[in-house]
Amino acid sequence: MSPSPELNEQLNLILTLVTLGFFGAVLSLTYVVERSGVQALRWLLYIVLAGILAWTAGIGLVLSSSRAFVDEEALAAAFDAAFPTVEADAASGADVGPAAAPRGDAPSAEPGRSSVSDDRAAALVAIGNWALGLALLGLLLLLPWTRRFLARLIPIDPQRPVHLVALEYALLLVFVSAATGIFVDLALQDPSGSTLEGLGSATSLTALWAQAGGFVLIAVFGVGLGVARSGRETLERLGLTQRFRPRWWLGMTLAGLAAGFAIDQLWSLASPETLENVETITDALFGGLIQTGLPGALTIGLSAGIGEELLFRGAAQPRFGILFTSLLFAAVHTQYSVSPALLQIFVVGILLGLTRQRAGTLTAIGVHASYNFVLALVSMCASDVLSCPW
DSSP: OOOOHHHHHHHHHHHHHHHHHHHHHHHHHHHHHHHHOOHHHHHHHHHHHHHHHHHHHHHHHHHHTGGGTSOHHHHHHHHHHHOHHHHHHHHTTOOOGGGSOOTTSOOOHHHHHHHHHHHHHHHHHHHHHHHHHHHHHHHHHTSHHHHHHHHTTSSOOTTOHHHHHHHHHHHHHHHHHHHHHHHHHHHHTOTTOHHHHHHHHTOOHHHHHHHHHHHHHHHHHHTTBTTTBOHHHHHHHTTOSSOOOHHHHHHHHHHHHHHHHHHHHHHHHHOHHHHHHHHHHHHHHHHHHHTTOHHHHHHHHHHHHHHHIIIIIIIIHHHHHHHHHHHHHHHTTGGGOSSHHHHHHHHHHHHHHHHHHHHOHHHHHHHHHHHHHHHHHHHHHHHOGGGOOO
């Protein structure tokens, strides 16, 4: 008997909070190691990180080279173990593009099956390539000279273990986003649309607030709450002690919306197909939330505004700088695929970074929340004029 949707949602909520909270706890422990002054503990931390990264690189190497010694169907079966919806679609005999049998002939499931298997095998190899590449970068970060070089580009201390762990976490965020983007691209090739619907069903009000709560945990423990900083010092480090600046909020919100609109217009002229794909992804991920009306729009705005701003602008930006943080902010949104959407997110990230620097994190939260809220309202009204709140 399969668990009910309500139970699944509760389990996902707990898993999200526990997982992201664990990341925050590791950063807190890293502060303990750093402040203890015990060199053996630092070496133990480096050895553990090296072991995790080497294991990840090994898995990535196996996956990235698997096509050379593993049958396509075996790779597809491995992918099906994680994503059974795709397997069900392939087995149903649905047309899968150029490999599908012509409609005038007797349908043949085998060509379609082969095409889908090839797509899934390619996705598994791509995930392996990302894992291998980012793990090797993570191993390079363990070398002091690599961190000394980075310290010339971003305001980190190459001797501090907590800055090293923060950099490793940045790579982890990029990998998770890249893997999500690969699966979304694969879901777009599913003609039945059921795979995208499955992604959308996982994006609920509860899920977004759970993710935001997890990001808050990483942010507050990542800057040393209770270990290196008091509550007041944590608020100051996160930029939450500056008062809200209405002029900055209004100006930057309008600037972000204007920049997004301009990029959209150029995008529609240069590559309408990719724009349509991203709109399909956005509708699949957030269409259900938008249909809930104002609660959904407010959740899309506030959950991202609070969680992402505390993590990226509040905690990360003072260490990584505006440019690197904005690049990271764009990189973790690759669920929209590699497209001009990432340029939009990067530009918005720059505006949010400037807001954090000049007006504080509270104002940046307001800008981000308002930007997302307006886009959600526009989407709501575009799909159903009667659902507009005015």
